[in-house]
Amino acid sequence: MIYSEKVMDHFAHPRNVGEIEDADGIGEVGNAKCGDIMKMYIKVNDGVITDVKFKTFGCGAAVATSSIATEMIKGKKLEEALKLTNKAVVEALDGLPPAKLHCSVLAEEAMKASISDYYKRQGIDPEPFVGKQSACDCENCDV
Amino acid sequence: MIYSEKVMDHFAHPRNVGEIEDADGIGEVGNAKCGDIMKMYIKVNDGVITDVKFKTFGCGAAVATSSIATEMIKGKKLEEALKLTNKAVVEALDGLPPAKLHCSVLAEEAMKASISDYYKRQGIDPEPFVGKQSACDCENCDV
Amino acid sequence: MKKRFVYADNAATTKVSQKALNAALPYFTELYGNPSSIYSLGMNCAKAVLKAREQVADAIGAKANEIYFTSGGSESDNWAIRGCAKLGEKKGKKHIITTAFEHHAVLHTCRYLESLGFEITYLPISNKGIVTARQVEEAIREDTCLVTIMTANNEIGTIQPVAEIGEVCHKHGVLFHTDAVQAVGNIEIDVNKMNIDLLSLSGHKIHAPKGIGALYIRTGIALPNLIYGGAQERNRRAGTENVPSIVALGVAITDAVKDITAKNEKVRKLRDKLIDGILKIPETRLNGDREQRLAGNVNVSIRGIEGESLLLTLDLEGVAASSGSACTSGSLDPSHVLLALGLPHEIAHGSLRLTINEENTEEDIDYILQVLPPIVKRLRSMSPLWERICKTENIHDYTLD
Amino acid sequence: MKKRFVYADNAATTKVSQKALNAALPYFTELYGNPSSIYSLGMNCAKAVLKAREQVADAIGAKANEIYFTSGGSESDNWAIRGCAKLGEKKGKKHIITTAFEHHAVLHTCRYLESLGFEITYLPISNKGIVTARQVEEAIREDTCLVTIMTANNEIGTIQPVAEIGEVCHKHGVLFHTDAVQAVGNIEIDVNKMNIDLLSLSGHKIHAPKGIGALYIRTGIALPNLIYGGAQERNRRAGTENVPSIVALGVAITDAVKDITAKNEKVRKLRDKLIDGILKIPETRLNGDREQRLAGNVNVSIRGIEGESLLLTLDLEGVAASSGSACTSGSLDPSHVLLALGLPHEIAHGSLRLTINEENTEEDIDYILQVLPPIVKRLRSMSPLWERICKTENIHDYTLD
Numbered sequence A, B: 001m002i003y004s005e006k007v008m009d010h011f012a013h014p015r016n017v018g019e020i021e022d023a024d025g026i027g028e029v030g031n032a033k034c035g036d037i038m039k040m041y042i043k044v045n046d047g048v049i050t051d052v053k054f055k056t057f058g059c060g061a062a063v064a065t066s067s068i069a070t071e072m073i074k075g076k077k078l079e080e081a082l083k084l085t086n087k088a089v090v091e092a093l094d095g096l097p098p099a100k101l102h103c104s105v106l107a108e109e110a111m112k113a114s115i116s117d118y119y120k121r122q123g124i125d126p127e128p129f130v131g132k133q134s135a136c137d138c139e140n141c142d143v
Numbered sequence C, D: 001m002k003k004r005f006v007y008a009d010n011a012a013t014t015k016v017s018q019k020a021l022n023a024a025l026p027y028f029t030e031l032y033g034n035p036s037s038i039y040s041l042g043m044n045c046a047k048a049v050l051k052a053r054e055q056v057a058d059a060i061g062a063k064a065n066e067i068y069f070t071s072g073g074s075e076s077d078n079w080a081i082r083g084c085a086k087l088g089e090k091k092g093k094k095h096i097i098t099t100a101f102e103h104h105a106v107l108h109t110c111r112y113l114e115s116l117g118f119e120i121t122y123l124p125i126s127n128k129g130i131v132t133a134r135q136v137e138e139a140i141r142e143d144t145c146l147v148t149i150m151t152a153n154n155e156i157g158t159i160q161p162v163a164e165i166g167e168v169c170h171k172h173g174v175l176f177h178t179d180a181v182q183a184v185g186n187i188e189i190d191v192n193k194m195n196i197d198l199l200s201l202s203g204h205k206i207h208a209p210k211g212i213g214a215l216y217i218r219t220g221i222a223l224p225n226l227i228y229g230g231a232q233e234r235n236r237r238a239g240t241e242n243v244p245s246i247v248a249l250g251v252a253i254t255d256a257v258k259d260i261t262a263k264n265e266k267v268r269k270l271r272d273k274l275i276d277g278i279l280k281i282p283e284t285r286l287n288g289d290r291e292q293r294l295a296g297n298v299n300v301s302i303r304g305i306e307g308e309s310l311l312l313t314l315d316l317e318g319v320a321a322s323s324g325s326a327c328t329s330g331s332l333d334p335s336h337v338l339l340a341l342g343l344p345h346e347i348a349h350g351s352l353r354l355t356i357n358e359e360n361t362e363e364d365i366d367y368i369l370q371v372l373p374p375i376v377k378r379l380r381s382m383s384p385l386w387e388r389i390c391k392t393e394n395i396h397d398y399t400l401d
Ligand SMILES: Cc1ncc(COP(=O)(O)O)c(C=O)c1O
Pocket: C238, C239, C240, C241, D011, D071, D072, D073, D074, D075, D077, D103, D105, D150, D152, D153, D154, D179, D181, D182, D202, D203, D204, D211, D213, D327
């Protein structure tokens, strides 16, 4: 398994690490059993993601995908952010080893979960915007 | 398979190679199918082997065992010569690889065959002296 | 302290010793003959192979003609286990006993045999990482053809009571194989005193090259081949002999078993300092028995962080370490060894293995102990799992330093 | 002419090239990491392995992920054949087609499969040492699961019509494996153009070290493992990768397949001179087709003398040669290849194989042609078999020079 330089850069110097005390939306996906948990905090102003932070328990790819995903959605409108796919995340990182592709899915889901949470807090049903949230499908998981 | 220096010496400089035109006894054992033929010529005077020569078609061990066997019986009384065992031949050569032990048996048999022939020419039944001659028991042989 | 390179993953592989390499070198470009060839160039190689065979035999108390060279520990394990299974099958014995924490070369071979109708008993290990001869004896049945239990575990370094296990096997007429890949050179091995019938070893764990190993097969065991073909290794393992690596293995194993006691004393001191230092970090635990373990093995679980991230960060600081076994890193599964110890997945994911040897120095240990705590702190600070642990268990921030 | 050393046994093994060795060297003592490890030292090794995989793939027209490193030609043959047999067995297909003159790594594997209830057809070869696609097609049955036929024979160097054979196999939906150990680097190989599904190759025949080889497995063939364990080689061949040898194989194979045509032209000229010179000795014959043969292969039978004696004497003169295959010398059996050609035992015993390559010179050839005739003369003069031949066939002494 060989990580790209981009992955290593985001792993070694993750952008937007941390929490947002007064976040407008918080999403958490994954679980300890699978070896990855991602938690994403967003601040939304006028339908635009003005700030985003994350915390991740997981492998190098998990950290790097969370990091780059936060970069990719920061300053974006919610609709724009929701267009971010795991594929785009992988491409932005110059690729991921096959065994690590699931991390990019997790990053996409963490972002969506945080936006879902934002909509919910606004009293809006997130499903029309975000779609259904899927459960983890890794081998160790019976969630 | 590693030959001793003694074997290589006898292989490279075989003693008593050749024929005796007016031999008193000639023995030939082995066959081409097995990959070894030994032919031994003896000259006998007063019950003593005064001269001995051999010709061998065969591997390094076959040549070396024939060579050293001729050395070991030259000048010996027939009874003495007949005491020569394949074991003694192997020892005199500082050992042989296991796969090559059969060559020493062949050398013993060639010597015995030549003495048998001598007795026969003298009108004497060789069996009481030499014993029965055994056939080749190698894998390729149906003789 | 300035940045340095500390190799602390000697259970994964070792540096080839200069001595072993020097011994091997002529066999690449000068003495390059085929040992099966009859001319001097070949014969000289055959002699070198014979000498190495004697060296390997001497190192484990065996006879030279009981040593068969292979391509490494995995091949040796496969050969021994599948060979014994075939021998057992002929007598209608299709039960094998092993443990839950063997190397994958043993476990996956056992799984394969299961697919052929063999029944495998995977003995549980204690929470200290040890199996007992008693467990083995209780598991032996009429149809047991083989017991295969490792001499020392590759992840947690625990040493098994091999001599006693072998005794029990022999009492019941069962063949006993041990994977001693991690043990050779680290603890004294005598196949006779330890009642071992078959033993796997691998060169690259003891400063010989990768891709060479050996299987000890006790005289009288008609183990069928794993690899058929030419007459090499007395007809039992085909393939032109890997002469340079065989020569290197002979040299390296001779060095490895020399002065084990003195070597271990030095290494154990360093290791103990390392263990004590790491355990000062809160919410860490040592995995595996502290006493009955290889002199150079440290295996700790560090709650709230994930192993790979830890390794990558350590690497950025120059420290080469591992988490779980090297062979399975890159996979998402937590170590089967740590799970067998009874650790929950979450903690198994956050384990760190540091395996040092006689080449490591006190400075190496100090360096690791300097860089590790801030790394753990940083990774925990960005871990939602740690956040949760702190909340639910009320671990306060000050306990982190 | 003064005594010189002439290595003329390149089919047995070759000298490791300085370039391949130099490429390998850092991986023993500097870049000694385990490729499965996540830190830089390990990753750099993983990268080197990947590069070598691409080099091997390029050399035979395959994709990198179709190449699996093994411990050599024998392991590759065992793996391919037994793996395909298992695949066949699942579909109730237990018939395999091969030839009578394969390498023992193939033949003995087939014999083993016979003991498991497989039926093997050993196609006869022509007196020139060739099998035809037609023979293969006629032998294919409903229950044929595999055809395994070598690309070039190791003793007589004859080249088989592999592309046609592969075509016939594919027409009938049968897997096709070829042992190309002797062919790679000597003739151009393209697994796609030649319809090859699995291909075995070995490093030490092409100036890489002994103990490394590869198996090409066409994408889509779910070949079961031969060696179970760690996740190396994408889970299909366990064991810590032999990084230095893998790197050397990558370099060596790249060189080996470069300018094959030009290389062969040179080698063929030397070989033809050698053949013509030897055939001037009375009662000698060339074994195997003269045209459809490897550029460097000479295999002659010399009546009345025995092979081993000839080799030992040649060795005393500095010439390294072989008789039959290297793997079976030391045994008493005459070459199964020469017997398959239809030679009687007596003549098969007296065969000489000289295999030259691009490193041999015209002086080497001249030297062999100078020393060989007197050796033959001397050995014949002490051979009772030659004596008999001369008597019964009236061969006069003067024909010997
Ligand atoms: C045709 C052929 N196949 C297989 C092998 C076996 O290769 P290795 O010695 O690398 O196992 C050889 C050479 O020994 C060979 O010539």
